[in-house]
Amino acid sequence: MAHDRGAFALLRDKTPFPTKQLTILALCRICEPIAFMSIFPYAYKMVESFGIAHSEAQISVYMGMVTSAFAFAECASGVFWGRLSDRIGRKRVLLGGLFGTGLSMLLFGFATNLPTALIARALGGLLNGNIGVLQTTVAELVTVEEHQPRAYSIMPFVWCLGTIIGSTLGGVLADPATSFPSVFQGTIFDSFPYLLSNLVCTAVVVFGLITGILFLEETHEDKKLERDRGIEIGRWILNKVRRHPSYAPLTDKDGSLDEMRSMLDNHGPRVYRSIYSSPTLCSSRTSIAEPPDFSLEKGCQPKPKVREAFTKQVLLNIVGYGILAFHTISLEQLIPTLMSRPDEPADSAQLPFKFTGGFKWSPKDIGTILAVQGVLQMCAQLIVFPWISKKLGSLRTFWLTIALYPFMYLGAPYLVLLPKQYRIPGIMVLLIWKVTAQSLSYPSLAMMLANAAPSKKVLGTLNGTAASSASICRGFGPTVSGSVDAFGYAHGFSGLGWWTCAAIAASAWIPGFFMKEERRRPGFRGVEDEEVGLIEALADSDADSVITLTTNEAVLSK
Structure with a gap:
């Protein structure tokens, strides 16, 4: 028995990342992020060029x-795209979200007045629900919980990298007639x-769109076995580039049960799996003449109702997402x-509370510091988060960040009281604290939401609502x-905004206290995890039926 369980554990461990x-x-x-962040270096000058503002405050x-137009529009459509x-x-x-981003950037580049700019930004938010759907796709790609910390650190890292590239492109390519008059x-x-x-950013988006069409595989459990002509064209192109008579499918499930299922569907008679004495029939077209589709799940898992999905x-x-987003975006403005x-x-x-002041740094100095912040966040995302998450788990990692966030906000405004030679070290401590907290908190929430979802079939809706x-x-x-x-x-309390954020960050302690770290539910785990769990259950119960699985067939033997 111990030998069998060791074999099952080995099967689970060999599931590829x-x-x-x-x-x-x-x-x-x-x-x-390249498209989103490219507007910030020139947004101030662009609004000023509209000629509608009469003071810097109005600009x-x-x-x-x-x-804000993008954020509010995205909020209005996030749930819709998730459910869709x-x-x-x-x-x-x-892919539709990428198309919407490209269209928005193109329109924004031609904006010569505020209404056009607002419509372009709002259009980008309305047509792009990719934040929630991306989290859903990652959750469905990663079928082994041990892979989650590593996987959930990749997309935030990519976002950080994109913000650096986007800010650079926006700053260099804005107003080229002034910067490069001869050309x-x-x-x-x-x-x-x-x-x-915006044209360059649109070209980048088109590249991403083409890449997705040709090589991105569907992860929805009911749609991933459908024919995808884009993938077929992508494989044909790879075959021509490699000049090899046969192509290797662009998949991460080589030797996995999903690939075996596809092989059985396409090249052999369909079979069904029996548990104990009777087969599990999931297809409405099941008959003796047409056996049911090969399935490795414990029966049909109906889609939960919306009310049942929001446990x-x-x-x-979702409340934790909102609180975290409120004070972290405020921090991006306060620094x-x-x-x-x-x-x-x-x-x-007049200590301890009444004081004003700042660093009086130039925009160039601020830009340099913010670029360093981006590099620090990428390191924290790839190195610190996976290590801490594996050591503490998602819930304890999240608890750690929300427990410390208020103290960061309470102390930050006092940096202006430091002697000038200590200000750079002080701001670096603040930035390291900031990027580490963000790198730990958001992926931890994403992992907990994925594991708390009652079914894959509603995960898009849940991530859309959280977004x-x-x-x-x-x-x-x-x-x-x-x-x-x-x-x-204005009243001599330059720390008031910071301390308000501290109070808002502390309010996250309330929902955080009631959060629990859940394991992935049986109907949500990947096929590999499901089958290993089933075999382990049969082994533990000394059942006389076992399932022998190979890369080429699935046979029920007694």
Whole structure:
């Protein structure tokens, strides 16, 4: 018996990490942060060029509107795209989101007034529900829980890398007629100074779209066995490039039961699996003449109703997403503000709460610091998160971050009281704390939501709802925290915005206290995990029926 269980454990351990498909998914994913972040280097100048603002304060307000338009529109459509992915599949929705991003960027490049810019940004948010669907796709690709920390660190890493590339492209390619007059003056880019940046970003999105069409495999359990002409064309292209008479399918399930199922469906008679005494018949067209589809699941798993899908743990997770998104997006605004404000003498402060001031750093210095932040976050995402998550688990990792977040907000405004030679070390400590906390918290929540989902069939809806919760909080976060920060600074309390974020971050302790770390439910785990679990159960019960599985056949023997 022990020998059998050891063999089953070995089978589970040999389940391959889905490297190829996660790489394809990453190539599709990186297009979006490149496009999203490319507007920030020139957004201020673009709004100023519209000629509708009469002060710097108004420019900041209109710039905030352009930024928030995407988040609010994304919130409105996030649940819709998630539910649609549960019906038609993940790949179609992901590719549709990329198309929407490209269309939005193209329209934004031709914007010469505020309404056009707002419509372009809102269109991008409405047509792109990829945040939730991407989390769903990762959850379905990773069928072994031990692979989750590594897999869930990849997409945030890709986002960080994309933000660095996007910010660089936006800064270099904006207003090329002024930067490179000998090449672009007198061209269309003279009339539309921000078109070139958006055209390049659109080309990047088109590359991601083509890559997804040709090589991204469907992960929805009811759709992944359907014919995909895009994949067939991609394999044909690879075959021609390799100049080999036969092609190897671009899949991460070589030798897996999914591939075996496809082989049996296409090249051999269909068989069914019996548990104990009777077969499990899942097909409505089952007959003696037409045997049922080969299945390795414990019977049909009907799609849960929407009300049943939103369990207590799922709702707590969604609330956690909203709170986390609110104060982390506020932090992205508060840090540059802290670094930009004029320096004031420390002796004017009335401690512990009444003081003002900043670092008075130039935009170039701030940009350098923020670029360093991106590199730090990539390291934290790839190295720190997988290690800590494996040691502590998703729930304890999340508890650790939400427990420490408020203390970071409480202490950050006091950095302005440091002597100038200690400010850079101080801000680096703040940034390391910030990027580490973000790298630990968001993937941990994503893993807990995936494991708490009652079924794969509703995971798109749940991730879409969580994405909408985060989007609406990201829309309100900068406005609320910015207003509180401005009010506090005007009255001599430059830490008021930070301390408000500390209180909001501390409110996450309430849902966090009631969260539980759940294992993947039987109807949600991958085929490999399901079959190993079934064999282990039969071995434990000393049943006289065992299932012998090979890479080429599945035979029921007694």
